[in-house]
């Protein structure tokens with residue numbers, strides 16, 4: 124995502140299209156509130172959605188605006204307003220006047236309500252990844268104040284989920300297109316939300332490691348790391364290991380996780396240094412309860428990818444942004460990745476972790492996990508040929 128290009132587009136009066144292709148399957152036009160003018164507002168209302176201004180929830184409260192009662196915690200609407208100087212409030216120039224006043228930080232006494240500019244309170248991209256929160260981070264990344272004009276793009280039938288239409292709309296108008304993941308990646312690279320909070324000695328049968336706990340304001344989960352030897356010299360051998368209670372703790376033979384974790388610890392010991400990031404990503408991110416549901420489907424022959432999809436999940440829900448944050452909190456930027464999973468490698472690159480090399484770390488192949496591993500190789504591209512050819 125080219126921040127400079129987006130900033131230039133905004134300064135030239137052009138909104139950008141932000142596609143949320145993970146949560147809502149909707150796209151919004153986004154523009155900085157502080158640059159609002161009649162022609163931009165007129166362009167944006169072409170999107171046909173509802174023109175709103177996103178600001179941080181705490182800022183709206185500080186300025187005296189109040190929340191509207193909402194049944195679900197989804198869209199965080201505050202009272203819609205018009206600036207007292209903004210005529211009838213509905214024209215593009217009236218709404219631009221209201222929006223600039225909001226961006227300037229005027230408090231609720233300068234506005235009448237209900238008005239024509241809908242207010243949305245952002246709760247932080249680490250807590251909610253909606254257009255509201257994404258647009259506020261985009262403003263900050265581009266050097267504008269944290270207030271954004273956002274409006275959904277609807278097609279000629281009024282459908283807001285027509286991503287192809289939004290791409291044509293962008294092309295026809297010369298708007299840049301960015302995605303939710305791109306904003307999250309830039310946000311992850313620019314803000315450090317994970318920090319080391321304590322380290323303790325952990326003698327294990329593979330040698331004595333240091334176990335680390337973190338203050339994690341990135342996804343608030345209790346991920347941990349174990350460190351062996353001196354990790355100040357880079358690149359550092361690193362295993363990013365997703366939690367698998369059945370494999371790691373209960374000796375399950377249905378997968379290769381438990382033996383893979385032990386082999387990784389042994390390998391790191393043999394190298395004299397390294398890190399294992401233990402991520403609370405049970406079930407490739409779907410959780411233990413759903414993994415056991417998936418196992419139940421797999422008991423009647425379904426493979427591990429189809430089982431996830433049959434339960435309504437993607438084949439792999441894991442995001443390794445928090446791994447990049449943890450490595451940066453440990454002062455590590457360049458690593459040797461111990462994994463057979465190409466998705467870990469490609470995601471880490473997006474989060475600016477430099478992977479000098481990838482080394483396989485295999486688990487034990489058993490009659491119980493052979494089909495599972497074959498599926499990961501054939502359907503998810505995992506590099507397992509070496510252990511599966513026998």
Ligand SMILES: Nc1nc2c(ncn2[C@@H]2O[C@H](COP(=O)(O)OP(=O)(O)OP(=O)(O)O)[C@@H](O)[C@H]2O)c(=O)[nH]1
Nearest residue numbers: 363364365366367378404405406407427462463464
């Ligand atoms: N949904 C689902 N998850 C599984 C299944 N078997 C194991 N898992 C999960 O798969 C993940 C394996 O984690 P890792 O070993 O770190 O990652 P990987 O994708 O195997 O890639 P490697 O780095 O090569 O090991 C854990 O979250 C396990 O809970 C299964 O049948 N279904």
Ligand SMILES: [Mg+2]
Nearest residue numbers: 147149151254
């Ligand atoms: Mg939205």
Ligand SMILES: [Mg+2]
Nearest residue numbers: 379380383486
């Ligand atoms: Mg594995």
Ligand SMILES: [Zn+2]
Nearest residue numbers: 367370378380
């Ligand atoms: Zn497992």
